[in-house]
Amino acid sequence: xxxxxxxxxxxxxxxxxxxxxxxxxxxxxxxxxxxxxxxxxxxxxxxxxxxxxxxxxxxxxxxxxxxxxxxxxxxxxxxxxxxxxxxxxxxxxxxxxxxxxxxxxxxxxxxxxxxxxxxxxxxxxxxxxxxxxxxxxxxxxxxxxxxxxxxxxxxxxxxxxxxxxxxxxxxxxxxxxxxxxxxxxxxxxxxxxxxxxxxxxxxxxxxxxxxxxxxxxxxxxxxxxxxxxxxxxxxxxxxxxxxxxxxxxxxxxxxxxxxxxxxxxxxxxxxxxxxxxxxxxxxxxxxxxxxxxxxxxxxxxxxxxxxxxxxxxxxxxxxxxxxxxxxxxxxxxxxxxxxxxxxxxxxxxxxxxxxxxxxxxxxxxxxxxxxxxxxxxxxxxxxxxxxxxxxxxxxxxxxxxxxxxxxxxxxxxxxxxxxxxxxxxxxxxxxxxxxxxxxxxxxxxxxxxxxxxxxxxxxxxxxxxxxxxxxxxxxxxxxxxxxxxxx
Numbered sequence: 507x508x509x510x511x512x513x514x515x516x517x518x519x520x521x522x523x524x525x526x527x528x529x530x531x532x533x534x535x536x537x538x539x540x541x542x543x544x545x546x547x548x549x550x551x552x553x554x555x556x557x558x559x560x561x562x563x564x565x566x567x568x569x570x571x572x573x574x575x576x577x578x579x580x581x582x583x584x585x586x587x588x589x590x591x592x593x594x595x596x597x598x599x600x601x602x603x604x605x606x607x608x609x610x611x612x613x614x615x616x617x618x619x620x621x622x623x624x625x626x627x628x629x630x631x632x633x634x635x636x637x638x639x640x641x642x643x644x645x646x647x648x649x650x651x652x653x654x655x656x657x658x659x660x661x662x663x664x665x666x667x668x669x670x671x672x673x674x675x676x677x678x679x680x681x682x683x684x685x686x687x688x689x690x691x692x693x694x695x696x697x698x699x700x701x702x703x704x705x706x707x708x709x710x711x712x713x714x715x716x717x718x719x720x721x722x723x724x725x726x727x728x729x730x731x732x733x734x735x736x737x738x739x740x741x742x743x744x745x746x747x748x749x750x751x752x753x754x755x756x757x758x759x760x761x762x763x764x765x766x767x768x769x770x771x772x773x774x775x776x777x778x779x780x781x782x783x784x785x786x787x788x789x790x791x792x793x794x795x796x797x798x799x800x801x802x803x804x805x806x807x808x809x810x811x812x813x814x815x816x817x818x819x820x821x822x823x824x825x826x827x828x829x830x831x832x833x834x835x836x837x838x839x840x841x842x843x844x845x846x847x848x849x850x851x852x853x854x855x856x857x858x859x860x861x862x863x864x865x866x867x868x869x870x871x872x873x874x875x876x877x878x879x880x881x882x883x884x885x886x887x888x889x890x891x892x893x894x895x896x897x898x899x900x901x902x903x904x905x906x907x908x909x910x911x912x913x914x915x916x917x918x919x920x921x922x923x924x925x926x927x928x929x930x931x932x933x934x935x936x937x938x939x940x941x942x943x944x945x946x947x948x949x950x951x952x953x954x955x956x957x958x959x960x961x962x963x964x965x966x967x968x969x970x971x972x973x974x975x976x977x978x979x980x981x982x983x984x985x986x987x988x989x990x991x992x993x
Contacts, residue, residue: 563591566713569959576963596865605897610910635659640765647903654801684722709962717870729820733867742858745851893957
């Protein structure tokens, strides 16, 4: 189904709900060829909010907390049973709260992402779920710090923060459609074991990673399929110190950071190398797309070992993803075997966790009012409407922001083109692949979430469309919430 057909089908469904159409009976028909089923109309219960955030992932959690703290009646919709998204499932550390100062001698160290994202880190530190912002001592041309987290505690801490902010959390709930009133989103349709419902609101934020809400609303999008998908395995009964010694012994060019591990400071929390030239391990890792850099906050646990896989089509394809889910899980099992066989201290390693489903770096690319370019990122450009600044690029040291600086993410880069009251943030924005290698990263998504959630609440309070919001009001609210801006 192409975008036009997709949008048309969703709009028809949405109009039916919006008009309060009743079910005409239990029977429904199919066409003569049996290719379509006509679902009977039914009356849905409506729940009303000020702001709805779709997706309780990396950016969605922060967006919902930000909106609720502005006084908005906020709902968040999540298909899984917990918040966290890619932070808890797809990466090896949170990149990055700081500028890349260590790669540029003489450049000032500064934390450039604060606000709610830093509050999450502070909460994790209190419960032993974070390494802190551990400085890199090797591989610092890639990132100056490593912020490793306990994935399970991250789920708990963010869930608690959502509840404390007064967000109504709807987990185990699937977003299935949008109800449109011309260019304005009126509501969304959701499904859960409690049934099918319509949620209405004044402002909406799409943090689904796949761009589900934007697509349902008829936004323009493409599906570049320009990244591999992945899953990650947590490996227990291991020794990260011996792993680091193994890397050194094989003269591999690696990464190293020391921080808080099992409650003790100055312990290795990040180790590994892009490539370890050990016969058997090298070929085995290449065959399964395994990355050899990992992090941990526990003595006997490697938090993430990732295996990547290229799909022939976009990860929005259910059937191709079904095949990939099996193949990637085979790769994860093989990854544990390789560690047992080749890495000292891992002889009795076992698979301790995996992500519940494969992770993506990009699904749908949603067209917004402004498209961030690679020169914007690398030249450290700033804007008169930015919602955050950021200083990390995932292709470093090949691509770095000039002079250890930052660039700004403008408000208009979050406004979905052609729709009056919908924001997109996270991996759904930025068409240029090389620029996206910065804007898609976890801490950038968190900062975007705070900007979008704050804006959505301000708009809802005054019944404004996203383009009617005056930037000084948004900037004032973000400043008060502790968001960092370059002077």
